[in-house]
Amino acid sequence: xxxxxxxxxxxxxxxxxxxxxxxxxxxxxxxxxxxxxxxxxxxxxxxxxxxxxxxxxxxxxxxxxxxxxxxxxxxxxxxxxxxxxxxxxxxxxxxxxxxxxxxxxxxxxxxxxxxxxxxxxxxxxxxxxxxxxxxxxxxxxxxxxxxxxxxxxxxxxxxxxxxxxxxxxxxxxxxxxxxxxxxxxxxxxxxx
Amino acid sequence: xxxxxxxxxxxxxxxxxxxxxxxxxxxxxxxxxxxxxxxxxxxxxxxxxxxxxxxxxxxxxxxxxxxxxxxxxxxxxxxxxxxxxxxxxxxxxxxxxxxxxxxxxxxxxxxxxxxxxxxxxxxxxxxxxxxxxxxxxxxxxxxxxxxxxxxxxxxxxxxxxxxxxxxxxxxxxxxxxxxxxxxxxxxxxxxxxxxxxxxx
Numbered sequence: 001x002x003x004x005x006x007x008x009x010x011x012x013x014x015x016x017x018x019x020x021x022x023x024x025x026x027x028x029x030x031x032x033x034x035x036x037x038x039x040x041x042x043x044x045x046x047x048x049x050x051x052x053x054x055x056x057x058x059x060x061x062x063x064x065x066x067x068x069x070x071x072x073x074x075x076x077x078x079x080x081x082x083x084x085x086x087x088x089x090x091x092x093x094x095x096x097x098x099x100x101x102x103x104x105x106x107x108x109x110x111x112x113x114x115x116x117x118x119x120x121x122x123x124x125x126x127x128x129x130x131x132x133x134x135x136x137x138x139x140x141x142x143x144x145x146x147x148x149x150x151x152x153x154x155x156x157x158x159x160x161x162x163x164x165x166x167x168x169x170x171x172x173x174x175x176x177x178x179x180x181x182x183x184x185x186x187x188x189x190x191x192x
Numbered sequence: 193x194x195x196x197x198x199x200x201x202x203x204x205x206x207x208x209x210x211x212x213x214x215x216x217x218x219x220x221x222x223x224x225x226x227x228x229x230x231x232x233x234x235x236x237x238x239x240x241x242x243x244x245x246x247x248x249x250x251x252x253x254x255x256x257x258x259x260x261x262x263x264x265x266x267x268x269x270x271x272x273x274x275x276x277x278x279x280x281x282x283x284x285x286x287x288x289x290x291x292x293x294x295x296x297x298x299x300x301x302x303x304x305x306x307x308x309x310x311x312x313x314x315x316x317x318x319x320x321x322x323x324x325x326x327x328x329x330x331x332x333x334x335x336x337x338x339x340x341x342x343x344x345x346x347x348x349x350x351x352x353x354x355x356x357x358x359x360x361x362x363x364x365x366x367x368x369x370x371x372x373x374x375x376x377x378x379x380x381x382x383x384x385x386x387x388x389x390x391x392x
Contacts, residue, residue: 076299
């Protein structure tokens with residue numbers, strides 16, 4: 001029984017490491033595009049979380065002695081964890097570029113804008129069909145192929161939990177393939 | 193012995209090169225995770241090839257940046273550009289490490305499959321049937337990203353792999369490696385089976 005629980009925990013930790021490291025890259029690139037120190041700082045905060053989680057994950061894998069006949073598989077898991085941690089590191093170093101420079105070189109913003117995966121931000125107007133819907137109900141990734149990274153509400157950055165209800169004036173920041181950009185804008189802005 | 197070649201200066205657009213590096217690094221991560229999930233060495237080898245390309249690109253980028261700096265201010269702001277370039281290279285190194293797990297038979301634990309089912313972005317292998325609406329069309333024409341929120345990262349035809357196909361015409365029996373939302377991938381599978389006459 002204990003073993004199943006350990007495996008469940010290892011799985012959850014690795015899912016979180018992978019998702020968080022990828023979100024950090026998206027946020028770091030967004031910070032470059034928007035020249036936003038706040039987003040950059042958010043990335044650095046996540047980096048701390050990833051470091052702790054990664055240590056916890058490695059300890060768990062090492063302690064899962066029930067699976068000693070599969071040591072190669074366990075090594076594979078540990079290496080996979082290391083990779084997510086390295087991605088998170090790269091993301092925080094990108095964030096540091098934003099925090100270090102008084103003025104970002106304009107090329108950096110252009111690169112993010114013109115890459116295949118891009119970042120787009122749209123403000124929710126009062127007549128948007130999404131007002132009052134939860135993110136889950138808004139089905140942004142399903143409809144547009146873009147993922148919501150973060151929402152700016154007033155002076156705060158809000159994490160995009162599925163239950164979060166969209167309000168007028170929210171700035172929705174999403175990343176995804178450039179082809180989804182127009183759909184994303186249309187979905188958030190609604191028919192004009 | 194590894195074959196390390198001298199890299200010659202080539203004049204390139206810094207912007208285009210950095211865009212290429214960002215795109216390649218992200219493609220490499222997708223390919224590397226796919227190679228781990230499907231325990232597929234051919235995909236892992238593609239990652240290694242792209243890794244070589246990235247190593248060259250980072251040199252060429254830096255050479256061009258050095259020549260672009262005219263004064264102190266340039267140097268300061270271009271150092272940030274160089275840093276971002278080298279970080280996309282770090283990402284590609286991380287992808288190569290995943291590919292290494294596959295190529296060196298280190299072992300893919302059953303947990304890995306479970307992990308990929310629970311992460312936000314999903315990966316799938318999709319086989320195209322005779323009567324699928326996908327066959328006969330190019331990946332670009334299908335506009336899968338816009339229609340169903342799915343991206344094709346590779347196509348296997350027989351023994352041959354096409355990485356990041358755009359203009360290639362899809363054929364029955366092709367196997368797609370796709371990335372996207374769970375729902376989008378389900379729709380893609382239906383279309384590939386020939387169960388759907390319309391996408392999106």
